[in-house]
Amino acid sequence: MSTSFYISIRYFFYKKKNNIVNFIVFLSILSIGVSTFSLSTILFIFSGLEDLNKKFYKIHYPDITISYLNEKNFFIDNNIIIKKIKSIQGIKAFSKTMEKKVFLRYKNHEYFIFLKGVDLEYEKVMKKFKKTNLKNSKIDYLNIYVGWSYIASYFPILLYHVINMPLQIFIFDYKKNNKNTLSLFFMKKKAFVQGIFNFSPKVDREYFFCDLSELQNVMKKKIFHALEIKVHDKMNINNMKNILVKKLGPKFNIKTRIEKEKIFYKILNTEKIFVYFLFVLMTLITGFNLFSAIYILQLDKFKELFTLWSIGFSLHRIKIVFLYIGFLITIFGCLSGLLMSYTISLIQEKYKIFKVAKKIPFPVKITGKDSYIVICIILIIGSIISFYSLKRINNIYK
Numbered sequence: 001m002s003t004s005f006y007i008s009i010r011y012f013f014y015k016k017k018n019n020i021v022n023f024i025v026f027l028s029i030l031s032i033g034v035s036t037f038s039l040s041t042i043l044f045i046f047s048g049l050e051d052l053n054k055k056f057y058k059i060h061y062p063d064i065t066i067s068y069l070n071e072k073n074f075f076i077d078n079n080i081i082i083k084k085i086k087s088i089q090g091i092k093a094f095s096k097t098m099e100k101k102v103f104l105r106y107k108n109h110e111y112f113i114f115l116k117g118v119d120l121e122y123e124k125v126m127k128k129f130k131k132t133n134l135k136n137s138k139i140d141y142l143n144i145y146v147g148w149s150y151i152a153s154y155f156p157i158l159l160y161h162v163i164n165m166p167l168q169i170f171i172f173d174y175k176k177n178n179k180n181t182l183s184l185f186f187m188k189k190k191a192f193v194q195g196i197f198n199f200s201p202k203v204d205r206e207y208f209f210c211d212l213s214e215l216q217n218v219m220k221k222k223i224f225h226a227l228e229i230k231v232h233d234k235m236n237i238n239n240m241k242n243i244l245v246k247k248l249g250p251k252f253n254i255k256t257r258i259e260k261e262k263i264f265y266k267i268l269n270t271e272k273i274f275v276y277f278l279f280v281l282m283t284l285i286t287g288f289n290l291f292s293a294i295y296i297l298q299l300d301k302f303k304e305l306f307t308l309w310s311i312g313f314s315l316h317r318i319k320i321v322f323l324y325i326g327f328l329i330t331i332f333g334c335l336s337g338l339l340m341s342y343t344i345s346l347i348q349e350k351y352k353i354f355k356v357a358k359k360i361p362f363p364v365k366i367t368g369k370d371s372y373i374v375i376c377i378i379l380i381i382g383s384i385i386s387f388y389s390l391k392r393i394n395n396i397y398k
Contacts, residue, residue: 004317007308008324011301021300028293029333031286036337036378039279043370044345046272048363053264059128060200061257062095062228063237066244069253074098074223084247085227090235093124096224098215102208103186104169115144115171115208117215117224125230131197131209141192142169142214147204148196167191171218189218280377287385290329294322294389319390326386334378342366 012025066085068074075081075096085094098117103110123129137143144167170186197209216222231240237256244254258265298305305318345364348354352361 004320005324008321008328011297011321012325012328021296024289024293024296025329028289028329029336031289032283032330032333032378032382033337033340035279035283035286036334036374037341038282038337039275039377040338040341040370040374041345042275042279043272043374044341044364044366045362046268046275047367047370048365050265050268051365052363053261054258057257057261060126060203061260062125063231063257064229064241064244065255065257065260066227066229066248067225067253069251074221074225075227076223081227081248085229085244088240088243088247090232090240090243091229092232093121093230095119095122095125095228096212097122097226097228098212098219098224099226100215101172102169103172104167104191113208114206115169115210115215117210117212119212122228125228126199129197129199131195133195135192135194137194138192140190142189142210142218143194144191145195145197145209146193147207148198149201149204167193173219187218276373276377280381283378283381287381290326290382290385291389293329294326294386297325298322322390323386326382326389330379330382330386334375334382337378338371338374 085091096119100115100117101112102115103112105111123131131145167190168188169191170188172186175185191208198204199207212224216224229240231237237258241254241256245252248254305313305321309315309318345366348362348364349366354362356362
């Protein structure tokens with residue numbers, strides 16, 4: 001242990017002559033601790049939000065979706081692409097789907113909603129999706145499944161009324177006209193509510209579901225718009241996407257579930273950058289307490305340091321003493337702030353004390369990456385302030 005470091009430890013831990021010096025040193029540790037606590041806690045909340053969102057996408061979105069780059073193009077059923085996908089190891093299940101926008105009128109109410117045709121494999125791809133048959137299917141109708149949330153929110157009648165009364169829906173589609181361009185038209189079809197499905201409140205309200213084969217019969221085309229894929233849990237989704245790109249070529253739009261929500265992640269990352277900037281500024285402001293603490297200590301220890309200087313202790317070594325003190329204050333403040341943040345985050349993670357709108361608990365996730373970033377920011381700012389405060393020593397010993 002160097003002499004300078006030993007002296008700095010004694011000055012830091014031992015009681016000072018003046019109580020105001022003890023108070024200022026404590027205040028500087030507290031201010032750095034509060035900055036560390038605030039920054040780390042907010043970053044842990046951001047990580048919790050990101051983790052919660054990933055879990056939500058995992059449950060409510062397929063791992064990979066394949067469609068044509070031109071959204072008006074479609075797959076012809078039983079084609080060679082299906083065989084290529086079946087030959088790839090790591091794919092657990094895949095489902096052929098078709099999505100159409102429909103318009104329906106029920107009594108005095110009019111609705112625009114999406115109708116999604118899915119095959120029998122869809123429940124293997126999306127395990128959260130469950131449907132229940134309440135009636136046998138009718139041959140002359142398009143048999144649809146209505147989300148429970150949708151019935152509860154929009155239809156002001158009892159469930160058995162909906163089941164026994166047919167609905168008239170209009171399905172929107174495109175066809176080529178005389179000028180060889182696509183024009184919009186719609187087909188009219190009577191729909192019968194065969195049962196209900198339960199997926200998520202958002203999907204329940206925005207979608208009807210039906211069997212893909214029935215929707216193909218209505219369209220009079222054996223086609224589908226997308227392939228939704230479930231990957232084995234041990235497989236990396238991005239690696240699987242790269243394999244599919246190589247197998248299928250560039251004309252397909254292959255997206256992972258995270259890529260579908262890029263806007264959310266961009267907003268989240270932008271907010272994180274803003275938080276970094278805000279708390280770096282806040283730490284710089286609170287860093288004046290550290291500057292004051294080091295300067296007050298220099299004045300408080302003037303006689304002892306003057307004695308050391310007189311017996312040959314260089315001015316450079318005296319500066320190093322106070323540089324070490326600045327490091328110690330920064331480290332103790334940083335560690336105390338992190339410890340407090342870890343404690344509250346762990347309590348929140350276990351007991352869900354803090355909630356949004358008295359229902360949803362604040363999501364929190366402690367990550368090594370966030371902790372490392374916080375420690376680096378605090379230590380760098382503390383080091384800069386400590387180094388700058390040494391310039392005052394030249395004025396004291398002139």
